[in-house]
Amino acid sequence: MSDTDAQSVFFMRDTMLPQVPPPAGQSGPVRWLRENLFSGWFNTILTICGLIALYFLLRGLLPWFAHSVWTADTLSECRQIIAAKWGPDATGACFAVVRERWTQWLFGFYPRHLYWRPVLTLVLMFVAMAPVLFPGVPRKLMIFSAIYPFLGFWLLWGGSAWVPLGGMAGFVLGYIAWRVLRENRPLVGILVAVVIALLWWLLLAGPVIDLFRSIAPLAIESVRSDRFGGFVLSLTIGVAAIAISLPLGIALALGRQSDMFLIKTLSVGFIEFIRGVPLITLLFTASLLLNYFLPPGTNFDIILRVIIMVSLFAAAYIAEVIRGGLAALPRGQYEAADSLGLDYFQAQRLIVLPQALKISIPGIVSVFIGLFKDTTLVIFVGLLDPLKGITDAVRASIDWKGIYWEPYIFVGSIFFLFCFGMSRYSMYLERRLKRDHR
Amino acid sequence: MKKTVFFGTLTAAGLAAGLASAATLDDVKARGELVCGVNPGLTGFAAPDANGTWTGFDISLCRAVAAAVLGDGTKVRFVPTTAETRFTALASGEIDMLARNSTWTFSRDTDLALDFAGVNYYDGQGFMVNKALGVTSAKELDGATICIQTGTTTELNLADYFAINNMSYTPVAIQSNAEGEQQYLAGACDAYTTDASGLAATRAAFATPSDHIILPEIISKEPLGPATRQGDSQWNDIVRWTLNALVAAEEYGVTSANIEELATNSQNPEVKRLLGTENNLGAMIGLDADWAKRAISVGGNYGEIFSATIGESTPIGLARGLNAQWTQGGLLYAPPFR
Known part of the structure; x- marks a missing residue:
């Protein structure tokens, strides 16, 4: 057995081989390609077909996007600009229409001078949704979320603020009725709340809104x-x-x-x-x-x-x-x-x-x-x-x-x-x- | 018993609705605005501009009616209608009048419970083909694929024409004019067919208009006109005679420029009656004496409206053709104002 040892000592490694990166075919993008796109003949054919399809798609689309025109007053002006710049047969997108x-x-x-109203409505919508959507937002904002539908209506359509306020009053009245009755008879409470709200909207809201409107209009420009x-x-x-x-x-x-x-x-x-x-x-x-x-x-x-x-x-x-x-x-x-x-x-x-x-x-x-x-x-x-x-x-x-x-x-x-x-x-x-x- | 009461109430409500909606004029006056059903976008005929102001040939008629009835050509609300919903919108009372390049046909006038109030544009259906096809006549279109808009009279005319000439075709159904242009340019169909006025505007907007020709055959009669609900002849009269006033004004040389002058010192009795300085014709249709004067003042007479919206000076460049005055060899013929 000692002979064996002596032999093996002869072959003992005294220097460490330096670490070599894996073969080119086994690492990095090449390996990824081999494993995902060219593993076997079927997938190779599919990949090649896909590449050909992609080539034809991009060959049509890329020049069209690359030749986009963003500043022009008419479609024919767009076409002239494209023809002048890229040759008579070139095609190109005319995004000038979007710009204009x-x-x-x-x-x-x-109305142009009122664009701020829909924009503000959109921004406020995110504020109103925040307490519903995200946990870190203070719960008190929920009050704003409850008011928001009426505020949004008023901002979008304009007119007198008493109309959405009148609509809101129906909910408030119904809520009060429900709070009063819910302790003893929850179902009756809901029913009474609905009836009170409906009565308010159908019968009382109109005259009351008119009354308040005659005192102070509180109106912004209305949009049809x-x-x-x-x-x-x-x-x-x-x-x-x-x-x-x-x-x-x-x-x-x-x-x-x-x-x-x-x-x-x-x-x-x-x-x-x-x-x-x-x-x-x-x-x-x-x-x-x-x-x-x-x-x-x-x-x-x-x-x-x-x-x-x-x-x-x-x-x-x-x-x-x-x-x-x-x-x-x-x-x-x-x-x-x-x-x-x-x-x-x-x-x-x-x-x-x-x-x-x-x-x-x-x-x-x-x-x-x-x-x-x-x-x-x-x-x-x-x-x-x-x-x-x-x-x-x-x-x-x-x-x-x-x-x-x-x-x-x-x-x-x-x-x-x-x-x-x-x-x-x-x-x-x-x-x-x-x-x-x- | 309860059921009877319920149905009785329902019937009464229905009758009341029928009776009340019979007087469109009163509704319009009470509302303070005219509701006009229009095409959501047909070049030259009806389209909103960048500010949302509607302009076009059909729009001008709505404005003239509004001016005649309400005294202000801007008191119109334009409701865009699709080819499929336009007549239902009119019948249901959603709109007061329809000015949407709609062809006056027998069944529409009788069966659909509409009343057409005249013709404001005489059109006809034509074909456009690519020049490379080598076709010079519609008779050579046997076996062609043809792009055609659904829900319109053009669909039926096409079938008639090909049946008469023993030819076959493959229809490619499209929804809108823009889609038709796209399909035609992409080669999905050999020929594109629609009203000749639409073909001219479409061809003018192509990148290379000279590559396409409009075939000489006009295969149908398309009298396009405004319509009102059946059963309200007073309202129909107002629309009809507003249109007639615009046509007559052109015949007698009344323009938006000289109307004030003619109203005061014209010696022509017909012009005097038209402008309300002699006889009160307006009273007979429930309006005041100045109704026609106001209608003409909004956009001018028929000829002025035509040349401002679709005429030869515009990019659409339609010739008067059939739409010239009868004295010029056209079909426009306003009955006498008397």
């Missing part, structure tokens, strides 16, 4: 609904519908689970009817059919009608999404709530809904994103949505007739920003809520 008319896509025909257009219109309808449809959807989902026959039947009937009908049908009903039934001369604002219809539509879908969340809760959660002696509303508020809503977040946000994009359908009832309404109006001017892709790219990017933002927020919310359960 972007205010129209954003604000529609909102037909001046609304573009993203001001889309956001107004979208945000209002989102805000209305979520509570309505929750109520419908709970109603569908209810043991009370009437409530259950009404909820199921409503949800199934709305989900069985296309949104366009509802919009047509709001704009055209409703006129046959309303007394002539009634001026029921078209944007308001659309908001109501879109909200009802979204509420039905949200109700079903939340029902999925409710169904996913283990039976034990309901029983635990019962064993703690909580009544129905306490159980829903403290135990069931927080968990069910958390499960439903991705679905709810999908419905919201879909709803926001569906606001472009209002073109069919004569409102100027950003995608087609405003674009067609711009195209009808002889200066920009014949322009096609540029407006769509512009409007599409703005929609993408909003929808992508919503989707990222929902992922943030899921992560935040998941942490509690780790």
Whole structure:
């Protein structure tokens, strides 16, 4: 055995080899390429096909974007500039139309000197949403969130401040009634609150508002609904519908689970009817059919009608999404709530809904994103949505007739920003809520 | 019992609605503005500019009616309507009148419960093809793919024309003019068909207009005109005679420039009756004596409106053609103001 040792000593390594980087084929981008794009003959063929497709796509698109013209007064001027700069056969985008008319896509025909009002409304919207969306924000801001719908209405449409204040008073009166009665008879309290609010809005609000208006008008310049257009219109309808449809959807989902026959039947009937009908049908009903039934001369604002219809539509879908969340809760959660002696509303508020809503977040946000994009359908009832309404109006001017892709790219990017933002927020919310359960 | 009461109330409400909406003139006066259904964007005919002010050939008619009825050509609310919803919007009372390059046809006038109030533009359907195709007549379009807008009379005319000439075609349905242009330029169809006025404007906006030709055949009659709801003849009369006043004003040489002068010292009795200085014709349609004078003052007479919006001096460059006065070989013929 010692021989063996002697032999091995002879071959003993006395110097360390320097560390060598891995072979070129086993590291860095080359390895990544080999593993991900060229692993096997099938994937290699797919990669090559993909590259060819990408090449043809970019060969068409890149020059078009690279030759963009941003300063011109007409489409023909755009074409001249491109031809002069890049040769007679060159194609190029004419984003000058966006540069010249972007205010129209954003604000529609909102009076130019009042642009600050929709902008302020949008900024305040984020302030109002902050306490709802993020945990670190002081809770006291919730008061502002409650006032915001009325403030936003007043800023957008203008007119006398007493109108939104009158609307708000109905809620305040109802709330007071509910506070007084809730100790003894919670259900009766809700009922009385609703009746008082309705009585106020239908009978008293009008004369009282007129009275206050005659004392002090408190008015800012009013803007009519037909001046609304573009993203001001889309956001107004979208945000209002989102805000209305979520509570309505929750109520419908709970109603569908209810043991009370009437409530259950009404909820199921409503949800199934709305989900069985296309949104366009509802919009047509709001704009055209409703006129046959309303007394002539009634001026029921078209944007308001659309908001109501879109909200009802979204509420039905949200109700079903939340029902999925409710169904996913283990039976034990309901029983635990019962064993703690909580009544129905306490159980829903403290135990069931927080968990069910958390499960439903991705679905709810999908419905919201879909709803926001569906606001472009209002073109069919004569409102100027950003995608087609405003674009067609711009195209009808002889200066920009014949322009096609540029407006769509512009409007599409703005929609993408909003929808992508919503989707990222929902992922943030899921992560935040998941942490509690780790 | 309860059901009966309910339905009774409903019927009564419906009847009241029917009765009340019969007097569009009163509604418009009470509201203080005219609601006019228009095309959301047709070059030269109706389009809002960068400030949201609507301009165009059809728009001018709405403004003239507003001036006649309310005394102010700006008191109009323009409601954009699509090809599919325009007649429903009128029938439901959403709009007071429709001035949306709509063709006057038998079924629309009778079955759809509309009343057309005359013709403000005589149009006809034509074809545009790429010059490289080598086609010089619509008769050579056998087997062609053709881009066509849905929900319009052009769709039906096309079918008629190809059936008469024993030819076949493949339709490519499009929604709007812009989409049609895009499809046509991208080569999705051999020919693009729509009203000749639209073809001219479309071709003028191409990068190379000379590569495309408009075929000589006009395959249909498209009398485009304003419409009102059926059953309100007073309102229909107002729209009809406002249009007639604009046409007659051109015939008698009344323009927005000389109207004040003619109103005071014209010796032509027809002009005097038109401008309300002799006989009170306005009273017969529920308006005052100056109604036609106000209507003409807004945008001028028919000829002035035509040349300002779609005429040869504009980029659209339409010739008067059929839309010239009858004295000039056209079809415009206003009945006498008497």
